[in-house]
Amino acid sequence: MVSMRASYLLFLTLCFFASCSKEFNDPKGGTGCTLGSDASSIQFDGQERQYLIHIPSTYDSTLATPLLLNFHGFGGQADYFRNETDMVNLSDNENFILVYPQGTCLDGSAHWNPSLPSPDNKSSVDDLGFIEALVNEIAGQYNVDLERIYACGYSNGGMMSYGLACEKSELIAAVGSVSGAMLDLNCNSNRPKPVIMIHGTNDGVIPYEGGADYNSVQSTLDSWINHNNADQTPTVNTITSGNLEIEYIRYANGDSSTAVEHYKIVNGEHVWFDLDVNGRNTGAIVWDFVSQYDINGLR
Numbered sequence: 385m386v387s388m389r390a391s392y393l394l395f396l397t398l399c400f401f402a403s404c405s406k407e408f409n410d411p412k413g414g415t416g417c418t419l420g421s422d423a424s425s426i427q428f429d430g431q432e433r434q435y436l437i438h439i440p441s442t443y444d445s446t447l448a449t450p451l452l453l454n455f456h457g458f459g460g461q462a463d464y465f466r467n468e469t470d471m472v473n474l475s476d477n478e479n480f481i482l483v484y485p486q487g488t489c490l491d492g493s494a495h496w497n498p499s500l501p502s503p504d505n506k507s508s509v510d511d512l513g514f515i516e517a518l519v520n521e522i523a524g525q526y527n528v529d530l531e532r533i534y535a536c537g538y539s540n541g542g543m544m545s546y547g548l549a550c551e552k553s554e555l556i557a558a559v560g561s562v563s564g565a566m567l568d569l570n571c572n573s574n575r576p577k578p579v580i581m582i583h584g585t586n587d588g589v590i591p592y593e594g595g596a597d598y599n600s601v602q603s604t605l606d607s608w609i610n611h612n613n614a615d616q617t618p619t620v621n622t623i624t625s626g627n628l629e630i631e632y633i634r635y636a637n638g639d640s641s642t643a644v645e646h647y648k649i650v651n652g653e654h655v656w657f658d659l660d661v662n663g664r665n666t667g668a669i670v671w672d673f674v675s676q677y678d679i680n681g682l683r
Contacts, residue, residue: 478675
């Protein structure tokens with residue numbers, strides 16, 4: 385895989401002119417890479433790491449409760465991303481703990497390192513270790529179902545979800561990526577892993593067909609299909625969301641009854657999509673998929 389370091393400034397510039405620039409403009413949040421007053425924090429690897437957590441109104445401390453991590457994009461803030469993705473009500477309705485971690489600063493812009501130490505990462509920060517420590521911290525405070533921990537994210541946050549699926553496969557049960565990329569197709573996971581991918585064909589930041597810095601969507605799909613031993617021939621249906629045409633592609637019958645799903649947004653750009661498919665928005669679509677699984681496969 386080609387090193388990403390040469391593409392940092394280009395990525396950030398493109399992100400500013402796409403949807404990511406507004407992630408600095410949340411009047412209720414913090415500034416730059418720092419969250420507002422409602423943030424929680426832990427100490428990890430000599431740094432204070434921040435996160436936002438929502439405990440569902442239906443939470444019962446006597447019952448193990450699933451947990452979903454949702455990662456902002458490069459240059460983003462967890463507090464704005466929480467508002468943009470609109471999953472708080474979903475957390476209450478579906479009874480899962482919702483966590484928005486905050487990335488650390490790189491030249492004033494927050495980022496995630498989804499790989500083991502390598503040139504693919506943006507810095508030397510151990511984000512994989514941070515997320516494991518964060519899950520342990522939250523599990524020490526709440527009754528977390530340790531077999532039902534999920535990750536999803538947008539753009540660089542989608543990369544982080546893929547990284548967790550590969551490098552923390554004993555921790556994360558299933559993952560979703562919205563407009564993200566998988567940096568290394570040689571996954572270290574020793575388990576089949578359910579994956580849902582939502583990506584636009586006109587993504588100008590992480591191109592659908594890939595390029596010098598990013599793997600294509602299809603090559604990423606193929607890597608998970610092969611990893612899971614899923615059907616090579618998918619079922620394909622065309623659906624609509626407003627004025628968007630979507631190809632819904634599903635590779636089923638993987639090991640432990642896992643599946644790989646893809647929502648191909650025709651002419652879609654580099655955004656967290658505002659989808660409405662049978663009354664379910666993007667966050668709900670991701671949740672509906674990942675929540676079918678625990679760490680052992682289909683529930």
